[in-house]
Amino acid sequence: MRKLTYFIACSIDGFIGDPEGDATSMYKFVDAQFLEFLTTEYPETVSAQGRAELGIDAESKHYDTVVQGMGSYRLALDVGITSPYGHLREFVATRSLTESPHPDVELIADDLVGRVRELKAEDSPLDVWLCGGSRIAGQLIEEIDELVIKTYPQVYGSGMPMFGAGFEPRDFELEDLRVFDNGVFVRRYSRKR
Ligand SMILES: NC(=O)c1ccc[n+]([C@@H]2O[C@H](COP(=O)([O-])OP(=O)(O)OC[C@H]3O[C@@H](n4cnc5c(N)ncnc54)[C@H](OP(=O)(O)O)[C@@H]3O)[C@@H](O)[C@H]2O)c1
Numbered sequence: 001m002r003k004l005t006y007f008i009a010c011s012i013d014g015f016i017g018d019p020e021g022d023a024t025s026m027y028k029f030v031d032a033q034f035l036e037f038l039t040t041e042y043p044e045t046v047s048a049q050g051r052a053e054l055g056i057d058a059e060s061k062h063y064d065t066v067v068q069g070m071g072s073y074r075l076a077l078d079v080g081i082t083s084p085y086g087h088l089r090e091f092v093a094t095r096s097l098t099e100s101p102h103p104d105v106e107l108i109a110d111d112l113v114g115r116v117r118e119l120k121a122e123d124s125p126l127d128v129w130l131c132g133g134s135r136i137a138g139q140l141i142e143e144i145d146e147l148v149i150k151t152y153p154q155v156y157g158s159g160m161p162m163f164g165a166g167f168e169p170r171d172f173e174l175e176d177l178r179v180f181d182n183g184v185f186v187r188r189y190s191r192k193r
Contacts, residue, residue, distance in 0.1 A: 001120050003127040003145035005063065006137055007045055008162060010151055015159030021071060021133055026152040029184050037178065037186070042148075045129065047076075048086045063088060063129035065119055067108075069136035070094035077101065088129070091115070093136050112136065116143050138164030145191045147172060153183035 009026055010016050017023040030038070035054075039046060043058035051057070066088045073092045076084035082102035083090060090105045093112050100107050108115045119128050120143070130140060137144075141163055149162075172189035179185045 002122065002124055004067075004116060004120055004130055004140065004143050005127050005146040005148055006130040006132070006140075006144050006162075007042065007063075007148040008132055008137075008150070010149060010162055011154045011156040011159065012151060013155050013157070014162055015156040016132060016134060016162055017160045018156065019159055021160045025154060029152045029154075029182055031182055034180050034182065034184050037180070044085070044088055047081075047084050049081060049084070051087065060088065060126055062127055064124055064126035065089040065091065065128045066131050067091045067093070067116060067119070067128060067136070067140075068131040069133050070096065071135060072131055072133045085131075091119070112139055113143060116140055134160045134162065134164040137162065141165045141170070147187070147189040147191075149187050149189070151185050151187070 008016055009023055011026070018025075039054065039056050039058065042062060043051070043056055044060035044063050046054065046056060066085045068091070070092060073084070073094070076082070083104055086104060091108055092100075092105055093108045095109050097107055116128070127146070130137060130144065171192040173192050174187060175190050176188040177185060
């Protein structure tokens with residue numbers, strides 16, 4: 001069984017964006033050192049547009065599949081991008097879109113958890129990236145095997161939580177911690193089951 005990894009950016013106080021989900025205030029921390037980390041260690045998490053702009057054509061290191069909710073996918077659609085991660089297999093959870101805007105983007109309308117379990121059961125050396133946002137992460141919380149949390153040195157006070165889920169303590173084990181000169185840190189946790 002391969003892993004479902006929630007790879008996400010958040011504030012110190014654990015919000016993935018402002019109350020509407022906007023995380024642009026974090027972008028300023030993606031400096032040369034941190035960008036080098038992202039592009040060498042997690043190149044597949046850079047959008048297709050970002051990869052083109054940066055001239056990156058690196059092979060995927062961790063994930064060959066990405067799952068997004070419509071709230072997250074809409075950010076791309078709104079600027080005319082229908083396949084934001086064309087270098088990966090793309091799945092978008094939506095009940096409002098009935099036809100995929102791009103032939104390589106598969107929509108998931110029914111049984112989100114079941115479909116993600118099927119993806120996890122596929123035979124592949126690479127894992128499945130849960131891109132977000134909050135609402136689908138909340139529904140998939142029990143399927144998450146790994147967290148990679150990029151924490152930017154900002155406090156939001158309130159905003160969009162990492163998970164739109166009910167309260168229940170779930171244990172994770174810290175596997176790796178990377179600290180960058182500008183105060184960004186990246187933690188990788190595995191799920192303790
Ligand atoms: N900080 C970060 O790293 C990061 C990463 C990703 C996203 N974000 C932010 O997260 C925000 C979006 O998060 P969100 O919580 O609002 O939305 P979301 O989780 O991305 O998507 C929610 C949408 O997914 C669809 N959906 C939800 N459950 C479903 C199910 N069981 N079956 C089928 N479709 C389902 C529905 O779409 P329909 O309404 O179409 O039915 C729902 O409106 C964005 O603003 C983005 O900026 C931040």
